[in-house]
Amino acid sequence: xxxxxxxxxxxxxxxxxxxxxxIGWRRGTFGYRVSPYFIEDAAGVEELIFSPLCIxxxxxxxxxxxxxxxxxxxxxxxxxxxxxxxxxxxxAVNQLLVEKGINRDRVIVVGLxxxxxxxxxxxxxxxxxxxxxVEMRWQGDDFLLVHNGQEIVVPRAEALAEKCRLCRHPxxxxxxxxVGEPVQxxxxxxxxxxxxxxxxxxxxxxxxxxxxxxxxxRCYSCRNVCPLCYxxxxxxxxxxxxxxxxxxxxxxxxxxxLARAFHLAGRCIECGECERVCPAGIPLGRLNxxxxxxxxxxxxxxxxxxxxxxxxxxxxxxxxxxxxxL
Amino acid sequence: MxxxxxxxxxxxxxxxxxxxxxxxEAVTEYAKGxxxxxxxxxxxxxxxxxxxxxxxxxxxEKGLNRVVVASCSPRMHEPTFRKALQEAGLNPYFxxxxxxxxxxxxxxxxxxxxxxxxxxxVAAAVSKARLLEPLTSREVDAEPSALVxxxxxxxxxxxxxxxxxxxxxxxVEKSPSVGGRMAQLDKTFxxxxxxxxxxxxxxxDAANHPNIELFTYSEVEEVSGYIGNFEVKVRKKxxxxxxxxxxxxxxCAKECRLAGRIPNEFDEGLGKRGAIxxxxxxxxxxxxxxxxxxxxxxxxxxxxxxxxxxxxxxxGAIDFEQEDEIVSFRVGAILVATGFDVFDPTxxxxxxxxxxxxxxxxxxxxxxxxxxGPTGGNIVIHNGEEEIVPKDIAFIQCxxxxxxxxxxxxxxxxxxxxxxxxxxxxxxxxxDARVRVYYMDVRAFGKGFEEFYDRVRRExxxxxxxxxxxxxxxxxxxxxxVEDTLTATPLEDEVDLVVLAVGxxxxxxxxxxxELLRLSQSPDRFxxxxxxxxxxxxxATDGVYLAxxxxxxxxxxDTVAQAKGAAASALIPLARGKVAIDAQxxxxxxxxxxGCGFCVSICPYSAIELVTVNRMGHMVEVARVNEALCKxxxxxxxxxxSDSIQPRxxxxxxxxxxxxxxxxxx
Numbered sequence: 001x002x003x004x005x006x007x008x009x010x011x012x013x014x015x016x017x018x019x020x021x022x023i024g025w026r027r028g029t030f031g032y033r034v035s036p037y038f039i040e041d042a043a044g045v046e047e048l049i050f051s052p053l054c055i056x057x058x059x060x061x062x063x064x065x066x067x068x069x070x071x072x073x074x075x076x077x078x079x080x081x082x083x084x085x086x087x088x089x090x091x092a093v094n095q096l097l098v099e100k101g102i103n104r105d106r107v108i109v110v111g112l113x114x115x116x117x118x119x120x121x122x123x124x125x126x127x128x129x130x131x132x133x134v135e136m137r138w139q140g141d142d143f144l145l146v147h148n149g150q151e152i153v154v155p156r157a158e159a160l161a162e163k164c165r166l167c168r169h170p171x172x173x174x175x176x177x178x179v180g181e182p183v184q185x186x187x188x189x190x191x192x193x194x195x196x197x198x199x200x201x202x203x204x205x206x207x208x209x210x211x212x213x214x215x216x217x218r219c220y221s222c223r224n225v226c227p228l229c230y231x232x233x234x235x236x237x238x239x240x241x242x243x244x245x246x247x248x249x250x251x252x253x254x255x256x257x258l259a260r261a262f263h264l265a266g267r268c269i270e271c272g273e274c275e276r277v278c279p280a281g282i283p284l285g286r287l288n289x290x291x292x293x294x295x296x297x298x299x300x301x302x303x304x305x306x307x308x309x310x311x312x313x314x315x316x317x318x319x320x321x322x323x324x325x326l
Numbered sequence: 327m328x329x330x331x332x333x334x335x336x337x338x339x340x341x342x343x344x345x346x347x348x349x350x351e352a353v354t355e356y357a358k359g360x361x362x363x364x365x366x367x368x369x370x371x372x373x374x375x376x377x378x379x380x381x382x383x384x385x386x387e388k389g390l391n392r393v394v395v396a397s398c399s400p401r402m403h404e405p406t407f408r409k410a411l412q413e414a415g416l417n418p419y420f421x422x423x424x425x426x427x428x429x430x431x432x433x434x435x436x437x438x439x440x441x442x443x444x445x446x447x448v449a450a451a452v453s454k455a456r457l458l459e460p461l462t463s464r465e466v467d468a469e470p471s472a473l474v475x476x477x478x479x480x481x482x483x484x485x486x487x488x489x490x491x492x493x494x495x496x497x498v499e500k501s502p503s504v505g506g507r508m509a510q511l512d513k514t515f516x517x518x519x520x521x522x523x524x525x526x527x528x529x530x531d532a533a534n535h536p537n538i539e540l541f542t543y544s545e546v547e548e549v550s551g552y553i554g555n556f557e558v559k560v561r562k563k564x565x566x567x568x569x570x571x572x573x574x575x576x577x578c579a580k581e582c583r584l585a586g587r588i589p590n591e592f593d594e595g596l597g598k599r600g601a602i603x604x605x606x607x608x609x610x611x612x613x614x615x616x617x618x619x620x621x622x623x624x625x626x627x628x629x630x631x632x633x634x635x636x637x638x639x640x641x642g643a644i645d646f647e648q649e650d651e652i653v654s655f656r657v658g659a660i661l662v663a664t665g666f667d668v669f670d671p672t673x674x675x676x677x678x679x680x681x682x683x684x685x686x687x688x689x690x691x692x693x694x695x696x697x698x699g700p701t702g703g704n705i706v707i708h709n710g711e712e713e714i715v716p717k718d719i720a721f722i723q724c725x726x727x728x729x730x731x732x733x734x735x736x737x738x739x740x741x742x743x744x745x746x747x748x749x750x751x752x753x754x755x756x757x758d759a760r761v762r763v764y765y766m767d768v769r770a771f772g773k774g775f776e777e778f779y780d781r782v783r784r785e786x787x788x789x790x791x792x793x794x795x796x797x798x799x800x801x802x803x804x805x806x807x808v809e810d811t812l813t814a815t816p817l818e819d820e821v822d823l824v825v826l827a828v829g830x831x832x833x834x835x836x837x838x839x840x841e842l843l844r845l846s847q848s849p850d851r852f853x854x855x856x857x858x859x860x861x862x863x864x865x866a867t868d869g870v871y872l873a874x875x876x877x878x879x880x881x882x883x884d885t886v887a888q889a890k891g892a893a894a895s896a897l898i899p900l901a902r903g904k905v906a907i908d909a910q911x912x913x914x915x916x917x918x919x920x921g922c923g924f925c926v927s928i929c930p931y932s933a934i935e936l937v938t939v940n941r942m943g944h945m946v947e948v949a950r951v952n953e954a955l956c957k958x959x960x961x962x963x964x965x966x967x968s969d970s971i972q973p974r975x976x977x978x979x980x981x982x983x984x985x986x987x988x989x990x991x992x
Contacts (some may be wrong), residue, residue, distance in 0.1 A: 070943020099920075233917070238969070311922070311923075313965050
């Protein structure tokens with residue numbers, strides 16, 4: 001990754017009159033952490049980075065932005081927002097466009113072909129977090145870690161994030177500008193990482209999810225980080241009717257997670273953010289990937305590949321299967 | 327509504343329909359104990375005048391403000407009871423029905439269990455009734471005109487009836503002439519009157535009627551709006567002939583370089599035409615049309631030294647510069663009469679239709695025996711070696727009908743009789759012919775049908791009960807292998823001509839109409855009527871009516887009867903000048919709607935659109951329901967992730983307590 005080229009491109013974009021800011025990443029304050037970074041002028045691009053640690057999906061900030069009431073006589077700020085996207089992130093942008101969650105004229109997509117991201121939790125045991133931020137780069141197929149001043153080559157298999165192992169679209173599927181050469185997609189596991197659970201019997205699966213959902217704190221981080229959970233008034237927050245009670249116990253937690261999973265069926269673009277931010281370590285990605293797999297295999301549909309396409313829930317073909325629908 | 331709910335519960339016996347399986351007394355007693363129930367009664371027939379009177383009097387005397395009727399399906403009597411409420415001065419939407427007949431007494435045998443279930447259904451209905459809100463329906467003006475799609479006998483008849491009643495009709499036909507399938511037929515069963523002779527006066531009437539605007543060689547391109555107010559766009563395809571100048575003299579067709587070289591669709595390909603043609607002599611309008619897919623000048627830009635038709639035309643009517651024209655208009659009602667296609671017998675390869683020129687379809691036989699047909703009515707066929715007058719003729723019935731293997735389980739209703747008629751005509755024209763009919767069953771159900779079938783058999787036509795398994799060629803004959811199932815004898819029959827009584831199928835391009843008008847199909851793929859018995863000409867889309875074979879196979883009298891019925895139905899909104907808009911439609915919470923448009927794509931009635939609204943200074947898109955189009959089906963609600971669109975009277979906060987009551991928790 002040629003960071004200079006990226007910074008040059010970013011500087012060109014943020015200098016434009018019609019651009020509000022560019023959303024990218026910069027080094028975090030310690031260890032493996034990387035922060036989202038909102039750049040409003042060209043001077044800011046010096047801190048911009050793109051490394052194997054930039055796993056977070058910035059597309060969520062497109063809809064997360066608060067729309068404050070505009071005082072009478074004033075106009076809302078309608079300048080464009082520029083966004084750095086990896087392959088998975090770009091699918092979120094497409095899906096938002098399909099759902100009219102964002103306006104194509106008001107977003108500039110900068111595509112970054114992605115060789116795969118690191119799950120730092122896999123590294124932390126061997127190479128503990130340090131007070132100073134660590135640096136990581138891609139080196140051939142592997143990763144190069146600069147840890148306590150030492151350059152360490154970390155084999156790809158050792159640190160590659162699960163969602164990246166299962167990735168089918170490492171290159172951005174929508175972009176106004178691309179920085180870097182397209183990467184060669186790799187063969188993802190066919191079972192989307194859900195085979196292990198599918199192999200269990202129904203009571204075993206129930207026991208598995210009972211254990212997982214019982215851990216849930218109902219902090220709603222998974223919902224809040226999701227680029228596609230952006231209803232201003234979420235049904236889970238409503239009291240009349242109360243779809244999900246506020247108590248956190250297995251029953252209510254299950255209702256919450258299943259409602260979330262079903263709301264994302266045919267919409268989830270498998271960026272893995274829900275699982276990444278979960279403080280309780282619930283494998284939420286498996287839940288979403290199971291539904292994504294069903295949608296892909298039964299309906300031949302993958303969300304987020306075509307910005308002009310029809311939404312999955314709101315379209316049909318006469319030959320759609322229905323034998324597994326009760 | 328701040329007023330405390332006062333619910334009356336009325337349990338119907340429906341004679342013994344309900345009372346034999348459900349203990350209505352017990353249900354009534356149970357209902358009395360439900361929250362907010364002021365009174366509960368039961369009666370033999372709640373829908374009868376005295377039954378309704380009970381409700382009306384209680385509303386007045388006991389001050390009821392909610393009514394629960396436990397009886398049949400709301401599809402049956404909801405309008406009846408709503409009217410009763412209204413007559414007693416209560417908002418008609420304060421009614422809730424508990425279906426204890428179709429969903430309880432009719433489907434259960436155990437009286438005790440059925441009674442328990444009826445109690446639960448009543449409890450659920452009471453729960454919901456308490457939360458009902460008053461709704462007001464309104465009326466909008468209806469455009470006093472109609473669109474009729476398809477100008478076969480159904481479309482022509484319907485158009486004439488509506489036009490005679492004094493309303494404007496736009497009659498759209500996709501082929502160059504009106505007349506449809508009936509124009510292709512020779513004689514009609516069982517009376518043997520000449521099809522063209524009874525049809526052509528109607529064709530001419532339709533063309534000349536002051537209230538009918540005829541669009542031939544045209545297709546409906548776009549329909550929007552709703553009952554009373556449809557916006558229609560019609561594409562008038564270029565004929566490349568100025569119809570105001572063309573006199574129909576035919577000089578052009580004689581000179582066309584392709585004259586006699588293109589199979590004529592009207593003759594089912596048996597006759598030949600040129601690139602400029604009149605489909606048949608009695609065509610209305612009698613104007614020539616250039617086939618843009620065949621004409622040398624239009625396809626290659628060159629026709630010898632110049633198109634000969636242009637030179638030949640004394641009126642100078644030929645205009646190669648002509649372009650398609652789009653015409654827009656508004657109508658209050660739409661009548662669909664798009665007819666049928668015949669079964670494609672190549673799907674039954676054992677009959678050799680694709681292989682032998684002397685295996686033909688029933689419709690081809692019609693052209694062959696017709697005086698206006700390619701042979702002038704002489705039955706002459708080519709047996710692969712020479713032209714002959716066939717002496718041994720076999721008819722095979724149920725080709726593509728009553729046949730699961732080709733996906734058509736239904737009976738096409740006309741093949742038995744048209745076969746009998748054609749057998750008669752063959753015998754008439756070739757008196758020494760030997761004619762056999764291979765059949766499964768003969769269905770001679772209509773007026774005069776059985777008599778005709780008897781007459782044909784007395785004429786020496788032999789009916790053999792058996793479904794042929796194979797047809798193959800031996801010498802210059804065709805051999806039919808068949809088992810006579812009445813005597814269990816395997817037979818081989820050598821014949822000169824086989825006529826396949828092909829069944830009727832929906833139009834191959836029916837999907838276009840389905841998408842245009844949001845119609846549904848029944849399992850046989852014909853257009854679905856709103857109710858098989860009580861609303862046979864209506865569709866699920868208000869203001870759209872069906873006539874003729876597009877709704878299912880039928881003969882000419884049935885088609886005409888249905889066309890007249892559909893015309894009468896279409897005349898209701900036109901004559902009233904107003905249409906009522908149901909109040910039980912979907913409503914959007916614009917404050918929570920995120921404008922994703924899922925509901926817009928989902929809505930089967932195109933009733934929802936996205937509009938831009940100002941939300942705290944931000945211009946955002948939200949869904950909006952056109953109440954005139956919405957049927958309250960709730961599909962939008964099921965697809966909405968933020969629960970922002972819900973049908974009135976079926977809101978979450980009304981349905982969830984209903985479900986809870988069913989579960990016995992509330």
